[in-house]
Amino acid sequence: MKYILNDEYIELYKLLKVLDLVDSGAEAKLIIADGHVRRNGEVELRKRAKIRSGDIVEVADVVIEVS
Template identity: 35%
Template sequence: MEDITIDTEEIQLDQFLKWAGVLASGGEVKALLAERRIKRNGETESARRRKLHPGDVIEIEGMGAWRVAKG
């Protein structure tokens, strides 16, 4: 699992995945959500604009896991 540092109190899921360099576009996020491959804190996620906070863990099936960290 890789820690990804943000400078704000929260960040949207799609912005986080782009910031981390995991995905290049919001369209990729939308497709993975439709395939139910993204989990937030162990639960399947359905909203690409879900607010993430430090400590949240995002997992993408077949790609890896990232933790939101406060910088």
């Protein structure tokens, strides 16, 4: 799955919400806090991590390429 940035970055929990991978921002924050999200191969626990062009975010079996 590809996501094209309109700004310099998007916060991680907002990315999950925009792509309809979660039902709410609260759910996005929970799965991030529980360690279910990887960014560039590393577990990302920061809900507001700045996701920039070139990052790869993985949630369960979904891989998001940000450009």
